[in-house]
Amino acid sequence: MAVVETAKRFLASFDRPARILVAVSGGSDSKGLLLALKEAIEATKPTEFSLAACTVDHALRPESAEEARGVASFCESLGVPHLTTRWDGPKPGTGIQAAARAARYALLAGAAQRFEASSIVTGHTLDDQRETILMRARRREGPGAAGMAAATLYDRRIWVFRPFLAVERSAIRAFLEARNVGWFDDPSNANPRFERVRARASLASSPATGGGVWDARSRARSSAVAAALLARHVRVHAGLVAQIPPAMADQGRDIDWQRALLTLATVLGGRAHLPAAGTVERLVNALEQGTPGRLTAGRVVFDRRSTGLYLYREARGIEDLTLQAGQTAVWDGRFLIRNDGDGPLMVTVEGGRGPQQQRLIAAGLPPGVAGRASLSAPRIVRDDVKSVAPVTIEPRIGLYDTFLPGFDRIMADRIAGLFGRQPYLPPPVHGLLTEMEW
Template identity: 80%
Template sequence: MAAEAHPPIAVVETAKRFLASFDRPARILVAVSGGSDSKGLLLALNEAIEATKPTEFSLAACTVDHALRPESAEEARNVAAFCESLGVPHITVRWDGAKPSTGIQAAAREARYALLAAAAQRLEASTVVTGHTLDDQRETILMRAQRGEGPGAAGMAGATLYDRRIWVQRPFLAVDRTAIRAFLTDRKVGWFDDPSNVNPRFERVRARASLASSAEIAAGIWDAQSRAQSSAAAATLLDRHVWVHAGLVAEIAPQMAGPSRNIDWQRALLALTTVIGGRAHLPAAETAERLTAFLEKEAAGRLTAGRVVFDRRSTGLYLYREARDVEDLTLQTGQAGIWDGRFLVRNGGGVPLTVTVEGGRGPQQQRLIAAGLPPGVAGRASLTAPKVLSEQGESVASITIEPRIGLYDTFLPGFDRIMADRIAVLFGREPYPPPPVHDLLTEMER
């Protein structure tokens, strides 16, 4: 294959195809750590722009200094010098503050994307690109298979929307790391190797070692096209059979309240469960199995799982937050926060406010009954409805509350965008912004 025979050519051609996918001219922010993958991406994009569309695209680069190793500051300076040699503007941003003693890689990832998004805004970039490779994809697939993730599990998406505001794209997700290093070697460009990449305390390092020592293939993991098609089908089912009331109750039509082997519907139901429960991740496999067993009984009753009550009646299946472990949230003037993982709250008034639960027998219960919900469902669901109080204990109106979709509002994989849009609309939110490039979903929507 050409990619194997001429790695340098294949790497630049991949960069050219990526540029050709854009709907309009763009400024691209490249996340550059100094490793081979990100330096190869920057150099390939720079060559591709100069060779094809020098007036339509511009590059900027950003290095995130996580401040976890003494050498990180010097490495960032070396990246800055490399970018200067290419004529690419570069900034370094630093992850300051205390670092967690556990879950350091997950925390670093969250900090990295937040800092990159801020840098993109500062540099007026249309998108952020990262140097994830086919090797990273294989490791991700193996890790997700080993975790036993639920129906529709897939590898990394080629594009992910961060914080509803910036698309992060992975142009090299189908490119092997050896090809990138051959490209850099051909251009006489060196790179750094992060020592954390060989530390076996990290899950990804263990997955990398497993892949290197065996020909293990992860079963049950979908490709991007299968996942996108499933998400589109799930969106259609949501549109036909689900109604959401005040961001509190998901009402599911009777014909969909029983057992189903339709994997698209299973994914839709688990996504609804995640949002109603105020979680950021889909339920664990054990929770999904409990839900399946409950639905297979085909009888009226209630099940609590994943902080959500599944209330099945002759009129349908109703999902609402269980009435426990809901903590109050206090907001100072002009402050915003997330309450119970379910609502984004902003204090636009002149005094501190506290968000607590309505507790039932309040206006929200009456609104839910007026919407046609069974009184028992309305009563239980309103127990965890938000209520705002001032320091004097009085209800106030100088506050905005909107449902939060924790499953997608921070990280939305591109292949789930159609389903995410449908869920957003069900909860009274605006659809998510589309990526700046032609993608599989764009073609499906046409």
């Protein structure tokens, strides 16, 4: 059957031996994925792979606990070890699906660590992909807006794979029905208050609404080109300022360079997403004029001078952060800071005329750029002025540090290098650029 053959192709790409954690909600997609992987392993490499399963109980419906117990029984019948994890605590009144997604991946990563799994797999299908593409098209996201990646690095520590991303849900359900396996239907999947449900209804009534076919290989090629442009034309100083030569300052109509430039701005601004299409158009129009001056977009100043284009965080809206001994937290979305001392500290802005400004000037930046950029540089303040306990400050790449799509890994590694970071964790599969060929 095509479903099992897809699972076999996925496993053939894996480094072995491996234990794989399957996220199983009780719906048809995830139960079909678990069963197909089990059959594929038994038919090909029974000694090289093992499976574990995890169900995340979001505790949003009274039935969820019973459904999780049903999944546990199903896994037991297959001889697959299973763990239920629960999303405890108060739930937000708005943005519940985004919050549930964040909680789900954090809980799955913890379960993978407990099972000593090398990766996580989820049951997303071609139907989910079409819905995602439609939703992002409707939001008019900026350049490079894409569908879901078949491989995503979560939290810089574990890869999440979607082996069924090119398989239709109807095929998975036919596979389960042929084996007399039932599934749960989450009622939230029919609630029109959620964007994905509305997109699903649009596609059902008019399949052409979904637009063109999403090609991960094209996105990977674009990322590779953008990474090469970054390598040739960009320098980043102290994680604070990106320096771009005059010849590249007005090339924003080139889509690959546009992606490179906006990725830089997103990281410097401490954001997790590229600017929306309207912001991008305003920025590109301004840069095309070629006149000196400053423009702010996405919390980042685009400072155009005769010596080039300089990008840095605007000096407003930056809140202080207090860290207790041994605590780690993100400051302003831009820096991951760990307090290695035995007392509290506060992270605030340098405010100018400090050591960071002098370092930027020494690096060859115009004094005006160095002065403005240093206004948003981090400064550590301790109650005990005599304390010399170390503080670890690492640039954070909000665009990729939580979810890094596999097709953007070349770009992400280039950005990491520009900001003085090590490359991201490589995936435990062969040929990331051909990830859709599983």
